[in-house]
Amino acid sequence: MEGNIEESIDEKAEKETINYDDFISLRKFKNNAEFLYDIFGSGITKKISIYVQSVNCDKYTILEAKHIQIIQSNHPVKVKLYIGPSSEFNLKLRKAMNPGFEPYLTVNFLDLWIKKTDAEKVITTSPLSLAIPSPTEKNTMLKLILGMAMAAYQYNPLSTRNSATGNNKGSIKHELEKIGLKIDEDTIRKYLEEAKEIYKKELKKDSRKIFLD
Numbered sequence: 001m002e003g004n005i006e007e008s009i010d011e012k013a014e015k016e017t018i019n020y021d022d023f024i025s026l027r028k029f030k031n032n033a034e035f036l037y038d039i040f041g042s043g044i045t046k047k048i049s050i051y052v053q054s055v056n057c058d059k060y061t062i063l064e065a066k067h068i069q070i071i072q073s074n075h076p077v078k079v080k081l082y083i084g085p086s087s088e089f090n091l092k093l094r095k096a097m098n099p100g101f102e103p104y105l106t107v108n109f110l111d112l113w114i115k116k117t118d119a120e121k122v123i124t125t126s127p128l129s130l131a132i133p134s135p136t137e138k139n140t141m142l143k144l145i146l147g148m149a150m151a152a153y154q155y156n157p158l159s160t161r162n163s164a165t166g167n168n169k170g171s172i173k174h175e176l177e178k179i180g181l182k183i184d185e186d187t188i189r190k191y192l193e194e195a196k197e198i199y200k201k202e203l204k205k206d207s208r209k210i211f212l213d
Contacts, residue, residue, distance in 0.1 A: 023113045023115055024113065024115075024119055030110060036109060039114060042121075043063065043068045044069060045065075050063050050068055050112050051114065052112055071109060071112070075108060077108065078111075080105070081106075081107060082104040143198075145192065145195055149172060149192055153170075157200075157203055165185055167185050173188060
């Protein structure tokens with residue numbers, strides 16, 4: 001998909017030759033919207049540099065904040081970034097030397113590059129880019145929560161009433177508060193209910209135990 005957004009890139013903009021071992025394409029993060037949001041934000045505020053391949057294929061141009069904003073706001077539509085300013089004479093000369101030459105780049109975030117060190121910087125400094133647990137990891141954590149509630153707090157997943165999930169002495173909330181960990185009872189019930197739903201087939205009706213894989 002291509003848009004008709006037109007924005008010029010100064011021909012004298014900062015360029016450098018890329019060592020592919022030091023750089024990474026944003027294409028790798030196409031399924032991580034939160035990370036891309038952080039990357040664009042860091043590029044706009046000039047905390048990191050975002051690059052696009054220049055007309056000379058061995059060189060890469062550092063985008064200005066306005067270019068990054070245009071690409072971000074039109075995502076995933078490709079936008080035209082014109083290489084300029086150029087006189088009509090220079091354009092005719094370039095086309096004469098290279099009939100396939102076009103004075104613009106048509107790009108979206110998939111065509112952009114960043115340094116690997118900058119990617120690591122964004123990952124470690126932004127809470128939005130922390131890794132989200134996979135479904136398997138989340139289910140394992142829920143199983144652990146359920147098992148510990150049953151083993152340590154006499155939580156009965158087969159009962160509709162549980163003192164373990166209340167605000168009373170000996171409850172999960174009460175015992176956690178004693179060691180400085182504050183979690184409200186609604187949150188505790190929420191995760192235990194979610195765990196029960198996932199592992200209800202593994203619960204024995206004649207006991208309070210759960211079969212652990």
